[in-house]
Amino acid sequence: MSKPQYDAPKNLKKTSRRLLKLLMQQKSRFSLIIISAFLFSITMAIAPLFLGWGLDNVIALISQKNWQINDLIQALKLPLIFLVMSWLFISGFSLLQEFTMASVSETLTLALRKEITAKFNRLPIRFFDQYQTGDVLSRTILDLDKVSEVLQVGLMQLIVAILSIISGIIVMLYLSPLLTLAIIGILLVSVFATKYLSQKNLIYFTDNQVTLGNVTSRAEELYSANLLIKSYNQKETVTTEMEALSEAQFKAFRKAQFLSYAINPFIRFINQIGFVLSAVFGGFMILNGQLSIGLIQAYLQYVNQISEPITQASYITNTLQSALASLERIFEILDYPEEIEIDSPQVVPEKIDGHVVFENLSFGYTPKKLLMENINITVKPQQKVAIVGPTGAGKTTLINLLMRFYPLNQGTIYLDGQDMTSYQAADIRKRFGMVLQDTWLFEGTIAENIGYGNPQATPKDIIQAARAAQCDHFIRTLPDGYDTKIGGETDLSQGQQQLLTIARAILANPTILILDEATSSVDTRTELMIQQAMNELTKNRTSFVIAHRLSTIKNADLILVMKDGTIIEQGSHDELLAQPSFYANLYQSQFQGSDTGVLG
């Protein structure tokens, strides 16, 4: 897994604008939040005045000598009613805005998640070459989670904090401008302290995320390569490595936690200094008759009420920034250039003969370096093409180009005389079937796995395909037959898995078939069964086989011999052997006298 980057966003303005645009898609709910937060802050700003009013009424009453309990009730009645009402409003608004914000954030996250999923289907293979699986997962899971969490909590807090600060300061300025300016001065110190500490904290948290990422990806490797580790006796090395990574993660976590717990008490201490100073100055003002006791008590409540949001706001802006950086990483995937399709594609004809022509084809994975140049191949309908050549020769690349996984630098591939790019890639790919060495079976029943490429297939069709692929017999010996679940208790051998994928391809009934013969050795009987199944599969359709077995190569109508990215020879087995050739050399060195040699 590549290291996650939880740094500041590269383009703060642009990303914030884009986020706002996304939020504006839920305009009514977002407006409700703003209105509710506004009313919440106003009520918060007014509430202390009611308490002050009540307190002043009580002080005025007890300074008279003859007062009755009824007088006290009268003095407190109205202020208390207003106070209770304001607290009810505050709770109501708080509930409303938090609930609505959670729903806005979840809707936005769901929309992003759906957009990413849809995007994956449109991304070119080049994207998957460029980004590692771990990186993509961390963007689509961790980053998205972070955005959702920060939006839900952080954004709401920020909106409320800003509005509370503004409304609080307005009332404070009204009560005592001089004292308010002094308080703001002290609070600014705590703002800068918070900003500084939370930035440091973010760095520690980033470290924590990175070290956690390292531990996770190493653990992932350990599980998947467990067999390899055991067979190479690497247990100790791996354990030491894992311990070192876990140790580093522990240290980073401790640092991050310590600072995050230390920030609040420290900031609260500075704020308390502001509170004490206001109390002292307030005392003088009461003595000088400038303010009543009730109003000073209200004023002190304001100091508390704005100091918390002020420090909170400076803390949240950092968290928001890191969420914006996460969002940027998600946008990077969403903005990745998609497979280029022509504007008005041709409809793929119902019947395709499978006549394939590569004409003057050139291709390179990077624009600067060409791997293949001037490739010309003609394959007649229902021919079997064997592609052979040493490792890295370009066999897979040729198949990738046929499947339109990469755009050509030059040249054209024709299918039944029609330029393949005149069809939509997804439409034309439906006519191709692929059976690769890495058999892909998903968690589900055997029947579901075979029926994957043909949703309309009946159980009878599935059994028929399994028979043709020589796997009906072994499926019936399994505890639940075709309903046996793969991935649980049932472990299938490599050969059995290969047979199932062949059955799947037979059922999908593609016009053109791509086969990557397994190089791994299976027992002779299974090998024979696979061979028979493959023969069944390639019958009556054009097929391209990355061939490793001599029997396949000998039976092929056309052999393409590849070396260093190019086709150096082509012809039938007999044609190629009839003259001195690279193929003849390969054949003599690897196959003569044996029928089971492996080529490529």
Ligand SMILES: Nc1ncnc2c1ncn2[C@@H]1O[C@H](COP(=O)(O)OP(=O)(O)OP(=O)(O)O)[C@@H](O)[C@H]1O
């Ligand atoms: N996605 C890629 N990006 C860049 N270069 C690549 C990519 N895939 C393959 N190559 C390079 O292209 C060349 C041909 O690779 P290719 O996989 O087609 O060979 P191959 O004949 O199928 O090999 P093998 O028999 O080992 O599978 C190699 O030099 C390889 O390093």
